[in-house]
Amino acid sequence: xxxxxxxxxxxxxxxxxxxxxxxxxxxxxxxxxxxxxxxxxxxxxxxxxxxxxxxxxxxxxxxxxxxxxxxxxxxxxxxxxxxxxxxxxxxxxxxxxxxxxxxxxxxxxxxxxxxxxxxxxxxxxxxxxxxxxxxxxxxxxxxxxxxxxxxxxxxxxxxxxxxxxxxxxxxxxxxxxxxxxxxxxxxxxxxxxxxxxxxxxxxxxxxxxxxxxxxxxxxxxxxxxxxxxxxxxxxxxxxxxxxxxxxxxxxxxxxxxxxxx
Numbered sequence: 549x550x551x552x553x554x555x556x557x558x559x560x561x562x563x564x565x566x567x568x569x570x571x572x573x574x575x576x577x578x579x580x581x582x583x584x585x586x587x588x589x590x591x592x593x594x595x596x597x598x599x600x601x602x603x604x605x606x607x608x609x610x611x612x613x614x615x616x617x618x619x620x621x622x623x624x625x626x627x628x629x630x631x632x633x634x635x636x637x638x639x640x641x642x643x644x645x646x647x648x649x650x651x652x653x654x655x656x657x658x659x660x661x662x663x664x665x666x667x668x669x670x671x672x673x674x675x676x677x678x679x680x681x682x683x684x685x686x687x688x689x690x691x692x693x694x695x696x697x698x699x700x701x702x703x704x705x706x707x708x709x710x711x712x713x714x715x716x717x718x719x720x721x722x723x724x725x726x727x728x729x730x731x732x733x734x735x736x737x738x739x740x741x742x743x744x745x746x747x748x749x750x751x752x753x754x755x756x757x758x759x760x761x762x763x764x765x766x767x768x769x770x771x772x773x774x775x776x777x778x779x780x781x782x783x784x785x786x787x788x789x790x791x792x793x794x795x796x797x798x799x800x801x802x803x804x805x806x807x808x809x
Contacts, residue, residue, distance in 0.1 A: 565601050572653075581628065674727075754785045788809060
């Protein structure tokens with residue numbers, strides 16, 4: 549076991565978060581709380597624009613909940629920290645893009661953690677499952693999220709059988725943006741992160757708030773909230789320097805310089 553289960557690396561406006569808990573990168577309560585603090589700090593730091601979540605090693609991304617820790621006293625309903633399990637599932641107001649780079653086994657709570665990110669890349673050796681059904685429990689977050697992300701009957705198949713599926717199938721159903729070789733996974737994640745870093749952060753924030761808040765709303769109700777100035781991120785965007793810079797750059801036929809204000 550490493551002394552520090554989570555490592556971070558920063559380059560410009562990009563934060564790389566690495567889960568490193570040999571042998572399988574399972575998450576106990578203490579690790580979840582650390583992840584919550586890291587992602588809360590990422591959310592609140594205006595100089596950071598994009599995060600990458602990855603795991604050390606090629607065999608495991610994350611199998612989810614640490615059953616060994618549970619057997620030693622970690623309660624399944626214990627204190628996961630500010631962001632819920634893995635620091636992301638319930639972190640409020642996270643209006644910045646998060647990229648997940650999946651290698652190896654990604655199952656149970658590990659898959660739920662990946663589903664909490666905005667974009668998922670996976671290596672060809674990645675495999676996925678929601679095996680909770682086989683141990684008489686429920687994949688609660690996945691039961692909420694998965695039927696909204698992929699076709700209902702596919703989601704129910706995965707939830708009800710707990711079967712394994714590979715990266716090619718995950719991409720087929722739209723869960724993955726890209727499938728890469730194991731060697732290319734992290735470079736591709738950073739390439740995507742740099743693309744997003746160069747984009748307009750206030751627009752990203754507006755997109756994430758609208759998508760999150762409108763998920764269970766009728767189309768017209770969500771649109772009415774926008775036109776009635778009821779989304780804080782949208783109002784900030786429309787009165788920002790970046791909004792004016794976008795129009796000016798277009799008129800001057802140059803690339804915009806985004807400042808996030």
